Amino acid sequence: MSIFGDQMLLPTTITVAVLQAGHGVSGVGYALAAYTAPLALFVIFGGVIVDWFTPVRVMVAADIARLIIHSALVVAFAVGRPTLWVVLMLLALSGCASAAFQPGFGSLIPRIAHDVQKANAAIRVAESLATVAGPAAAGLLLVLASVPVVMAIDAVTFGVSAACLLALRLRIPHVERQVSLRRDLAQGWQEFRARRWLWSVIVVFMFFQVTVNGPFMTLGPSLITIEHGETALGVIMSMFGVGAVLGGLVAARLRPRYPLRAGAVALAVGGPLVILVVAMRLPPPILAGGYLMDGAASAFWLVMFHTSVQTKIPSDVLGRVHAYDVAGSVVMRPVGQVVGGLVALSLGAVPVLYFSSVMFLVTVCLLLSVPMIRNLPRD
Known part of the structure; x- marks a missing residue:
């Protein structure tokens, strides 16, 4: 529910709202960055808080905070045209709350699921459906209602999320210990660093964000829009969500002996293809098929x-370790987006996309070249 609300707000509704408020395209960019930057910067501290107070408590607090923050955003746009700094401040606060929610989400799953792989697959399917349905619902509602109404629906989804979490009958024993932010951050880092397979994956994906994902997120949709229009872009992008549903269903069934090896092979099959079909400027049905395969592989x-x-x-350090995972995975994405855009200004979008498709294969080879990733057994 909260992801559905986020997909309604970001980027669809907030883009329309900021433009209607007269802050221009640059204002939209600042608004999106105001949400993403605090998420990347503070998620590590969120992991510490999760391990201090247990996941459910922190997630409920984060949902209530986002309900209040997004309600304030509703009021700001309902009473007139808010200044840009008000919008940026509220979105930044929402990003901080999300930074506390994400580590709790990751550490809660093994506490409530007997079959962690099936649980993750089910969650991936649900997230994919929300990713497809959220922007579609926002687009429809913006035709029928005003921006504050859509924002209000987004705010309510956080209340629903908090209610679902409160309904969990989960008993996590409280462990008495001295609270120390510096010590607990260091302990989380030590646990993260001690697992070579884990930090190796994150390092590889930092490279992936700069050379593949960041440039493709910037150039792919832009090229599709120029070639085929906004309507085609919406349909093509939605196929990524459909593919993710299929990938989640397959992941619920398959039990590979070496899960990271199997996942890397899946990326090699579905990932470079979508970049190539965009770079080759193929017809929309083929582009949609490429995005579907990419969604399934991802x-x-x-x-x-x-x-x-x-x-x-x-479990007692999972929140902090998951936070380092999220921070490392996200922090280099904006760099890739900026670099990809700048290089495309000089060389053109198509050469950059061809380069990214090759780097995708390099990423997979790097993953498979590390024995502790390649040979990590299923638990």
Whole structure:
């Protein structure tokens, strides 16, 4: 529910709202960055808080905070045209709350699921459906209602999320210990660093964000829009969510002996293809097929990776370790987006996309070249 609300707000509704408020395209960019930057910067501290107070308590607090923050955003747009700094401040606060929610989400799953892999697969399917349905619902509602109404629906989804979490009958024993932010951050880092397979994956994906994902997120949709229009872009992008549903369903069934190896092979099959079909400027049906395969491969990899993390990290430090995972995975994406855009200005978008497709294969080879990733057994 909260992901559905996020997909309604970001980027669809907030883009329309900021433009209607007269802050221009640059204002939209600042608004999106105002949400993403605090998430990347503070998620590590969120992991410490989760391990201090247990996941459910922190997640409920984060949902209530986002309900209040997004309600304030509703009021700001309902009474007039808010200044840009008000919008940026509220979105930044929402990003901080999300930074506390994400580590709790990752560390909660192994506490409530007997079969962690199936649970991750089910969650991936649900997230994919929300990713497809959220922007579609926002687009429809923006035709029928005003921006504050859509924002209000987004705010309510956090209340629903908190209610669902409160309904969990989960008993996590409280461990008395001296609270020390510096010590607990260091302990989380030590647990993260001690697992070579884990930090190796994150280092490889930092390279992936700069050379593949960041440039493709910037150039792919832009090229499709120029070639085929906004309507075609919406349909093509939605096929990524459909593919992710299929990938999640497959991941619920398959039990590879070496999950990260299987996930990397899936990425090699589905990932470079979507970049190539965009670079070759192929017709929309083929582009849609490429995005579908990419969504399936990405979902399969994520289920294999998150299941490995959640079954091999002790629960009392899982929140902090998951936070380092999220921070490392996200922090280099904006760099890739900026670099990809700048290089495309000089060389053109198509050469950059061809380069990214090759780097995708390099990423997979790097993953498979590390024995502790390639040979990590299923727990």
